[in-house]
Amino acid sequence: MFGKGLIKGLQITWKEFWAQKLTVQYPDEQHPVPERFHGRFILDVDKCIACSLCANACPNKVITIKKQKVGKKQFMTDYIMNIQYCLFCGLCVESCNKDALHFSQDFNMNQYFYRDLPLVLVQREAPAEPVDEEAPAAKAGDDKKAKAKPKPKAKTDKPAEPAADSEVAAGKAPDKEGQ
Template identity: 40%
Template structure:
């Protein structure tokens, strides 16, 4: 019986002392994301052609593209709001796959906790940087 206990303790100590730790002390240490990690949406407004395919591909209908007031027929690049309800999002990546110009991608930002449910609705920045407007 003592031999079995010592054998078990030796195995436990071997794993506890010699193996690399998997657990990180979050939030003091940030976890490493895998290369395929998907989190908060990133919009590249200079690539967006307002085709609405990302919103149509979303199974939970959490993406909405609204033309700004008085611009119903305009398809200018700055005349819209890109709205994502992260409270509904599955992070499935279908919006990313559906976009023909790769204007939408899921980035590494994963700290999305909020106390107010209205803060889950995110308005993405649709302004185009000056260097991209000229080209």
């Protein structure tokens, strides 16, 4: 029938005309956003291993990651997103295997100046020395060694007193302190 689409459109318009209006006074009140809303990006730097999976998954190449090798580990120095080209598709968040990149509920990302548009999530210097994660384990191991029985040493021609002094200096013989 001719005009069937026109009649359906007018029915929807007539229904919406009589429906209750929903107005949110924006700065004072905020409209609730869904739980899975794609807003501002949040990066958990402690979880990120600088693998660049998120940058490779982005169809518009929005993410720029700069990393530096310190010792045997990669250290992320810069994580910058050119948000003006972002589609908010979520492929970068899905590709992160450590769950370091997330969306927040913040939708107000407007900027006045064009130079402020890139979203800088991380910008820091790489450490000069390699970060040792085994240091706390070594300290815990020292406590166990201090409580363990000392191993018998091989006999030497030196007198026993210098060995006792080295034990006092190392803190292993508390009964002979100050001698």
